[in-house]
Amino acid sequence: MLLLVDNETIIELAVLVGGEDAGRIMKLLLKKPGITDEELSRSLQIEVREVRRILHKLNEQGILHYELTRDKETGHRIFKWYVGQEQVIGYIITNMNKILDRLRERIEYERSHQFYWCGSQGHPKLVFEDAVEKLFRCPTCGKPLQPHDNSELIQALEWKIEQISKYLEQLEKVRKVEVEQGEARKPAGKKG
Amino acid sequence: MPQKLTKLEERAIKLLLKHEETGLLQSELWHKLGVTSREGSRIAIKLEKKGMIKRVKEFAKDRWTRRLVPLIKQVNLDVVRGAPCFSCEFNPVCGREGSVSPNTCLLIEDWLLASYRAYKEAQAKARQKGRRKG
Numbered sequence: 001m002l003l004l005v006d007n008e009t010i011i012e013l014a015v016l017v018g019g020e021d022a023g024r025i026m027k028l029l030l031k032k033p034g035i036t037d038e039e040l041s042r043s044l045q046i047e048v049r050e051v052r053r054i055l056h057k058l059n060e061q062g063i064l065h066y067e068l069t070r071d072k073e074t075g076h077r078i079f080k081w082y083v084g085q086e087q088v089i090g091y092i093i094t095n096m097n098k099i100l101d102r103l104r105e106r107i108e109y110e111r112s113h114q115f116y117w118c119g120s121q122g123h124p125k126l127v128f129e130d131a132v133e134k135l136f137r138c139p140t141c142g143k144p145l146q147p148h149d150n151s152e153l154i155q156a157l158e159w160k161i162e163q164i165s166k167y168l169e170q171l172e173k174v175r176k177v178e179v180e181q182g183e184a185r186k187p188a189g190k191k192g
Numbered sequence: 193m194p195q196k197l198t199k200l201e202e203r204a205i206k207l208l209l210k211h212e213e214t215g216l217l218q219s220e221l222w223h224k225l226g227v228t229s230r231e232g233s234r235i236a237i238k239l240e241k242k243g244m245i246k247r248v249k250e251f252a253k254d255r256w257t258r259r260l261v262p263l264i265k266q267v268n269l270d271v272v273r274g275a276p277c278f279s280c281e282f283n284p285v286c287g288r289e290g291s292v293s294p295n296t297c298l299l300i301e302d303w304l305l306a307s308y309r310a311y312k313e314a315q316a317k318a319r320q321k322g323r324r325k326g
Contacts, residue, residue: 002244002264009268016269016278089267099277101287102294103304109295122298153301156308160271167271174265 003089022054034080062091100164107157116145208262215261274303
């Protein structure tokens with residue numbers, strides 16, 4: 001078993017992490033692995049500074065890596081950029097796990113508190129202690145706070161937690177097989 | 193794709209990934225790819241050698257044939273599509289041990305409620321369709 005990620009997903013991820021220009025950069029990088037920041041800048045008509053900022057952001061997240069060489073004549077450093085399938089898969093799985101942890105934390109919080117809300121979208125829902133402190137007035141608009149039923153949010157959390165957990169379990173199963181197959185191949189390789 | 197594939201092999205894998213659980217009979221795949229059975233068998237054998245599929249013997253349509261089952265799984269963002277976390281500046285510090293808590297995050301709440309409502313709506317529509325057919 002093998003885990004794969006297609007180019008559309010890699011581009012979608014780049015857009016999520018670095019914005020629309022990151023998506024354009026990623027698209028070209030997938031077509032031309034080893035392209036330099038200056039070549040990217042010329043081809044996409046994006047300022048080289050901005051290209052470098054995006055590339056380093058994606059590199060910090062572990063989605064891209066580079067190879068450093070030097071120009072023989074000028075001595076300037078040249079960064080050649082690459083996308084790693086495994087790096088991208090690792091990034092997606094790590095972040096899915098992080099999101100799952102956050103949702104588990106949130107559901108505990110939602111289940112164990114009573115909330116008060118003014119009813120206006122975007123305004124905070126306060127727990128009882130905070131509502132008392134604010135004399136049951138919304139800190140944003142000043143309207144009176146009413147008890148808020150959070151059962152729909154709890155249902156949504158339960159649904160999403162189950163969905164992400166199941167998906168991660170499937171990926172983990174495949175990953176285990178991948179590791180086992182890799183290890184099974186190692187000694188055979190040495191013998192040969 | 194980690195291994196080098198020809199365009200036709202890549203198309204075959206993409207088609208097979210749409211039938212991740214059950215795979216496809218090889219004749220069905222050749223038909224979808226628009227290739228001859230001879231050409232198709234060659235592709236299947238190559239993909240099996242690369243460890244990307246398994247060819248399982250099966251008796252179907254009055255003859256022995258092979259079912260092609262993918263041994264790969266595509267990673268995608270479906271279950272977290274729309275989540276605000278990927279582009280959030282607090283992503284690295286949000287969580288139980290971080291300095292920011294997801295408990296009061298309105299963006300997470302909006303994402304969850306919107307996707308849950310869309311899911312419920314799709315479910316209701318599917319049920320309605322089912323009733324009409326019934």
